[in-house]
Amino acid sequence: MKLLVNGAETYCYTGGKAFDAARPTVVFIHGVLHDHSVWILQSRYLANHGWNVLAVDLPGHCRSAGEAPSTVEEAADFIGALLDAAGVQRAALVGHSWGSLIALEAASRLRERISHLVLVGTSFPMKVSQVLLDASSNEPMKALKMVNVFSRSTLAAPPSALGPGTWVYGASMALGRRVLASNRAVNVFHRGFKACDSYANGEVAITQITCPVLFVLGAQDQMTMPRAAQGLIGKARESGKTVRVTNLPVGHHQMTETPDETLFAIRDFIAS
């Protein structure tokens, strides 16, 4: 469905079900060079099992107009505006990679409006190597390949978002090219990576959230290595949050290389 957020038309995939404000809502937030479609196998299931789903295309990405966010904080404010535009008082936030930082910051700002926080493939700080940052700007196709090589953990993924016969690596490459091409004004690849790299408020934000938090980590993740999430997990525990950690035998393509395991982790957590 389309919503007007901050004056810009914003697309949200609702899992094939009509939006119903009476039901609990889950907002899915994608990462750099992704869009709503990376969440299909998680969002469509939840939409058909009692939840409202808003799998958003971030501003300036694919089907959404508006200025692509330059910082995690800017994107977090957008999430608040999205909830307002949808008339949603309270929601669970699920974010992947860059989207996990946006979800974290949004949860710290929106406090009680957030019922659950799920951080998939996260780390803090989420530093991006200078080589990759430069490549995302100067040689985006080369950088896209690097990201997808680092992200995959298998040459034989189970049936995934397009069903059996999906070559997850190729699908992710194609999606990256499509997202990049969707914004002629701004290199959303470089801008997204810069936002990840420069975000500094993670450890503060995790102490400010008021909801339980789930970390879904990929044991073989080379983009956001599990050890780089431990500081955030420690801070959450130290500050008395309810923390759950799920480790999946996968890389950074959690939603497409382990679709069921990622879904079950999210489903069981937000139902708790």
Place this chain on the structure above:
Amino acid sequence: MSGYSDPGFDTLALHAGAAPDPTTGARAVPIHLTTSFVFESSDHAAALFNLERAGHVYSRISNPTNAVFEQRMAALEGGIGAIATASGQAALHLSIATLMGAGSHIVASTALYGGSQNLLHYTLRRFGIDTTFVKPGDIDGWRAAVQPNTKLFFGETVGNPGLDVLDIPTVSAIAHEAGVPLLVDSTLTSPWLIKPFEHGADLVYHSATKFLSGHGTVIGGVVVDGGSFDWEGPHSAGKFAELTEAYEGFHNMVFSEESTVGAFLLRARREGLRDFGACMSPHTAWLILQGIETLPLRMARHMSNTQKVVEFLTSQPFVSRVGHPMLDTHPSHALAQKLLPRGAGSVFSFDLKGHREQGKKFIETLKVFSHLANVGDCRSLVIHPASTTHFRMSDEALAGAGISQGTIRLSIGLEDPEDLIDDLKRALKAAEKAV
């Protein structure tokens, strides 16, 4: 970045889509000869039917052995996914039927396999889909043939049997200007010789019966989606309602919303395999996988043998023409050098100087070459196109495809090249004497 995370073509040919079986430890791909797959629960069943979860339900729609073949082909072509079909013709039909219905129009190359030409020129017309045929090298012709209802451009990487090389970069650019995808039949080249997506094609299909299987044992096909074509793009808006509007026939799904890059594959599998039913047997998929595992080795040998045979034939006085793009006399020579640096395939034609009876004598004298209707076998093959594969075509259409009554088509196999040349030498001598 080479290595497991970024494997090369030969490694993908062996490993893409397959891992040791988690239950049995079987290293080779198991053949899942089962029609159906047990649901874990009623909820699991409903979720699979509604595409909330991914998995196998019924082998007409998907099967684990076929899925390995599909992933492998997508990996080798550089695509996002693939669908195995009962034959190459089924792959072509599935592609067309997914994208259009009655009232639609296709622009296609004249240099097509006879069966494809037949489908477009006769059969699909009966269902309200018209085709305008354009010589593959007539670039202005491709552009001029576009109509408001055009939904697809279609050609072969190298046309059968004249080996006209399709200028994929140029033709795809014209297609994209017109807001339609370019579908390419890459059967004669295989991804070892060319990956059409890298040059601008949007969909690729193969008769897997040929080089992919490589052993002349099974009939099969596959269509691969490059994930590059934007069905809702500025030039294509409104053209592909099949993919961009809610489909009552499948949960009111809007395929282009479900998948930003995979709408075609979603509809092709969920509607095309479900309703038309031209699926592949898992046993067939397994046999084709055996072939693909040695595709790089076989293709290299096909090409080196072809070079030797072409060189031999060009030196024979009884041969009036050898039609292979490796020769600078071939009209596609320059384009082949650019798009097909490893070679333009091992299926090609040549003309004898003699009359029809001499041609017959030539074919019947051959002993190593088998006279049959196939190409891309590990064994060398021979046929007379005008009376067999292309017999339904008019003389005009035959000429358009570069075929005369004296044309002989060879498919060069993997035998000792000296034996192939010896066989041809004897047959040429016998033909020459048969006056």
